[in-house]
Amino acid sequence: MGKKITIEPVTRVEGHGKVTIHLDNDNTVTESRLHIVEFRGFERFVQGRPYWEAPVLVQRLCGICPVSHHLAAAKAIDVIVGAGTGDGLTVTADKMRRLMHYGQIFQSHALHFFHLCSPDILFGVDGDPAVRNVVGVAMEHKELAVQGVLMRKYGQEIIAATAGKKIHGTGAIPGGINKNLSIEERDAFLNGIEGNPQLTADQMVDWSETVLEFFKDYHRKNKDFIDGFASFPSSHLSIVREDGALDLYHGVIRAVDAEGNRLIDDVDYQQYDTIISEGVKKWSYMKFPYLTELGPEKGWYRVGPLARLNVCDFIDTPSAQREFEEFRAYTKGKPNGMSMHYHWARLIEILHAAEKMRELLQDPDLQGEDLVVQGRRQPSGVGVIEAPRGTLFHHYDVDQDDQITMCNLIVSTTNNNEPMNAAVNGAAVSHIQGQPEITEGMMNAVEVAIRAYDPCLSCATHAVGKMPLEVSLVDRQGNTIAVKQSNMSV
Amino acid sequence: MSEVLVYGYGNPGRQDDGLGIRLAQEVQDRQFQNVSVDSNYQLNAEDALAISQYDIVVFADASTNEIEGFRFSVVQPAADIAFTTHAMAPGSVVGLCHQLYCAFPKVYLLEIRGYAWGMAEGLSPEATDNLSLATSFLSPLIQNPVVERFDQAVTVSS
Secondary structure (H helix, E strand, O other): OOEEEEEOOOOOOOOOEEEEEEEOOOOOEEEEEEEEOOOOHHHHHOOOOEHHHHHHHHHHOOOOOHHHHHHHHHHHHHHHOOOOOHHHOOHHHHHHHHHHHHHHHHHHHHHHHHHHHHHHHHHOOOOOOOOOOHHHHHHHOHHHHHHHHHHHHHHHHHHHHHHOOOOOOOOEEOOEEOOOOOHHHHHHHHHOHHHOOOOOHHHHHHHHHHHHHHHHHHHHHOHHHHHHOOEOOOEEEEEEOOOOEEOOOOOEEEEEOOOOOEEEEEEOHHHHHHHEEEEEEOOEEEEEEEEOOOHHHHOOEEOOHHHHHHHOOEOOOHHHHHHHHHHHHHOOOOOOOEOOHHHHHHHHHHHHHHHHHHHHHOOHHHHOOOOEOOOOOOOEEEEEEEEOOEEEEEEEEEOOOOEEEEEEEEOHHHHOHHHHHHHHHHHHHHHOOOOOOOOHHHHHHHHHHHHOOOOOOOOOOOOEOOOOEEEEEEEOOOOEEEEEEEOOOO | OOOEEEEEEOOOOOHHHHHHHHHHHHHHHHOOOOEEEEEEOOOOOHHHHHHOOOOEEEEEEEEOOOOOOEEEEEOOOOOOOOOOOOOOOHHHHHHHHHHHHOOOOEEEEEEEEOOOOOOOOOOOHHHHHHHHHHHHHHHHHHHOOOHHHHHHHOOOOO
């Protein structure tokens, strides 16, 4: 009798995941699918609202990455108010937004590593669930955990200072920013937040290098797992600065294939809808983006840290550039298709973000007074940003009464839909296929594959009694034979 | 006198999901002595550091559980396996606080029942009533913050 494994949500309002793994009579994996209940109601909700509300409204989308939505929407609205893109803003506005964004990248990546990645690599994919968690890390590697907490706090404080507040920030406004960084705020970030000598820009760079070395040491000792787990070739897409540098805030769209050949050659992101299409599959609510020219079968791509380091030519901060060179040399300059190397790439980006924050904090432009520009009003605008999890598109059309008439979002997790399905299947084949008994560790392997991509499933709401993910094994007759739920219990 | 932190969390852009934040605001407005207030979208790792600096902590969150208005419980340290970023359960924050900072605040969870979760600001009428009940319940406790009184007020065992 064939079997099916399902990992599914129970109660979350939206933004939950479900994995179903179908097994044949001899426990051969016949099909693996990651279902994510994508909430697209926002695109209808925002219609009829004044365009200038968008950068604040979009933070309702997600309580986890509101800064990314805030900035992507603001960039789109910049175009609508005639401020243009990139150099269109004042230097103070551009650099304040960049500081906000790098704070977001820094805290998000740090949390992902300490909260989600480190338990798996410290205790093993099949380690005891009682200790394979962030509290277990704290017990066994206290110094690492303390650093993780403070790195996260530093990034959060950067966001609060640039966005104005922690919840529903208002920092980015159409055509610019509504505040600069005061001397007092700057000095706190450089010399120690709240007088804490550990919460400095220099310390964040040092700790970023430490955690990167920690991962590289683990990699040296566990090459088979890190290199081989859920590894597969793919195309990669991100924005890059016009000179090819890694740029998480602004740039042109570039995509490369598995051999490194350019598929999309530095296209203005206002034209994103001429190069990217969104496919649908009857078994998933979430769309499947692809490069239009290649079609849905061959045109899918990865986004996020791994893709960004595969796509860019260099990094413009010295320590991250050194690490980037080592990263690229590992695959002899070819694009890297190893899912677990997302963690490596993410840690290089943490270092880059720390260096960027330090660089920006020392820049007197952050104390400038020229905050907003406007120009000739436009009927449409597209904003793109490299969010922690990957490329995020916001597109708005507005009418003559300044009301939004159309909104289209392609979020990072949607861009990674096809590769996450491929990773789930790879993990199922390597850890579940042919096994006489399905263990918690085997089921966790499937989650490890998804976690590498850091999908944002628990978006938008948080309330007691929610559960983000469930994995199920299902037999050939459709009977569920094993279930693993990832709980958020009280 | 005990130092108290009231920490509300949730997304106020999703109707009743903002109940925790609204309760924190209500407490802030009343300006109790020795009571600090904080709020955020989610609980997370750095909150272990925040709560380590207090004697008594009250987390306030919206709840989809079918409870009568609100309920108040002790938060026990836990070690959850999280699937995805970036939220921690209250018990995990407490567990992390114990491990990292050797601090042992008494932590409670005030769950307030919500009913509507759409993309809009503002609470549903039923949730507004529950917020009022929860605020009335919590106010006398934090006005005279003694652990024994908090323990006696627990409405459900954890």
